[in-house]
Amino acid sequence: MNRLDPVLAPVRAALLARAREEADQIRERSEVDARDAVTAATMEADHIRQHAHAEGEAHAATAVAAARSQAREQARALVLGARREAYERLRDAARRAVARMGAEPEFAPIRQRMVAAVRATLGPDAQITDVPDGGVAGAADGRRLDLSLTGFADRAVQAVAGREAETGPPATADRRTPREERP
Structure with a gap:
């Protein structure tokens, strides 16, 4: 058990609660956006398939495969973009929340525990x-x-994003934890 855990537990709990709430909202919006993108891409692929069928079975098979592949690629790009945007919005919201927390009078005892740590x-x-x-x-x-507090917020968002996303947090996420550093 890390010596900082009891000191930082209230900060961690508040950050995780706020981050989870924001993550749930952002994830719901992202899922709706992703479903809409997949539906639109599927409709476009179906339209292309119908048009190609009129030109002949052989030509249609090639066109359909290419259209579906392109639609899948476009849908995947939209989903990944939506996930990245959701992650960025969640991180920004968490940073704003902890910045407000640092300005509150109730923060003084937490700051004292941080200094002690x-x-x-x-x-x-x-x-x-x-x-x-x-x-x-x-x-x-x-x-x-x-x-x-910004560092705590970033790590809390990374933890939430890591649990929520199928593939983990975005590739550019900084995975730092509170630690000592030597130059």
Whole structure:
């Protein structure tokens, strides 16, 4: 068990709850968009097939195969684009939510626990810096620990996206976790 877990549990729980709620809404919209795209592509493929059939069976088979392949490729591109857009919207919403959270008066005790976690990890002489969108970062002896709210939001969205998507989070997702870094 990580020493930071009890300190950061309230932040993690709030971020995950908000991220799951946003993910559900975005996923529903994305699924509707994807179904519409597949329906339109199927209708277009059927239209092409009917036209090709009038020109002859041999020619129709080739045209249908090509049209279906193209329709599948277009539908897949639309689905992937919708997933990526949903991921980006969810990440942006989570970042806005935690930025608001960092400005609330109730955040002060959480910030104090973050400072304590940095000092427990890096030592009592760690230099503590407030992060603009909320949270803190610490540095000591060439080591650094980032406990920014934006970082927590990004990791929460990645966790939700990883569980929700069939293929995992988008390929460009940053999979960082709170940790010490050495330059």
